[in-house]
Amino acid sequence: MTKPSGGSVQRARLIGAVALVLVAVLITGFSVSWLWTNASAVSPVDVPAGTAGGVKTISPSLRPSPTPTPEGRVIGGLFYNGLDDTMPVMSAAWEAQGDRTGLAAGAGSTIAVHKEYDGDDDWVNYVSFGQLPKSVAFTNTPAGLKDATIKAASTALVQLYDPNVKLIGKATHRPLTVDGHVGHELTIKVDVRKPKLPETYSTVMVAVVDRGDGTAVVSVADIAGSTPQWLPVWRTKVSQIQFKQ
Known part of the structure; x- marks a missing residue:
């Protein structure tokens, strides 16, 4: 070959x-x-259900954390509630504090009126801003707004003073409107006579304003009788509440 x-x-x-x-x-x-x-002529094949068998579940390195409860705060001259509605603070002289009036997602501020009046404690004016607690029923009617304001005021009085707080005279009521939102205001005087305190009463004012979504915002003011000039300031600040859209 x-x-x-x-x-x-x-x-x-x-x-x-x-x-x-x-x-x-x-x-x-x-x-x-x-x-x-021929794809249209082929019958789909059933996929068997998965079973755990000997396969181990691997735990994730990061577990989901619970949603934090909304809190009120004071930032840059504004009160913020848990929904980011805002109200201007009384003035730069007031100091930010937590809520002391039983509001939901509330914040507060104070200014000393009588420093160490009893040798230890300061007597202060106090203002808070927040949301109406869910425990208070609310309906957007004149009667509903008034009732919610009375309940918010009752809670604030107990929180600021005590369950046996003494009131002077009767509360006065007036409707109000803030940025097109209807509301209600309550004013009452509180007997605060204490040893060494040069005051006989304070004025407590509460405003409840409908947000338009079935809830309401609240502001509370506790002003010493010797400083009535802060009362119209508080009313002005309430009139400047802005609602987060």
């Missing part, structure tokens, strides 16, 4: 490779054609 030359072997290998490529292309084309033309 005659041994083939190197050129003949290379040509044979090239022809064989081309033939294999053509066969692969024909098979691929046929397969794709079959899939597209």
Whole structure:
């Protein structure tokens, strides 16, 4: 037998490779054609339900944390409640504090009227801003607003003083409107006579204003009788409440 030359072997290998490529292309084309033309005739295959078996669940490195309870705060001259409604603070001389009047997501501020009046404690004016607690039923009617204001005032009086707080005279009421939102205001005097305290009463004022979504904002003012100039300031600040849309 005659041994083939190197050129003949290379040509044979090239022809064989081309033939294999053509066969692969024909098979691929046929397969794709079959899939597209017969896909609608193929019944779906049920996927078996997964079972735990011996597979272990891996605990995530970070667990979901509970949503924090909204809090009121004082930032840049504004009170913020939990819904980001705002009310201007009384003035820069007032210091930010927490809520002391039983509001939801409330914040407060104080200014000293009599420093260490009893040798230890300061007697202060106090203002707070927040939301009406869910425990107080609220309906956006004149009667509903008045009732909610009375209940908010009762809670504030107990928080600021005590359950046996002594009131002077009767409360006065008036409707109000803030940025198109209806509200109600209550004013009452409180007997605060204490040893060494040069005061005989304080004025407590409470305003409840409808937000328009079934809830209401609240502001409370507790002003010493010797500083009545702060009462119209509080009313002005209430009139400047802004509601987060």
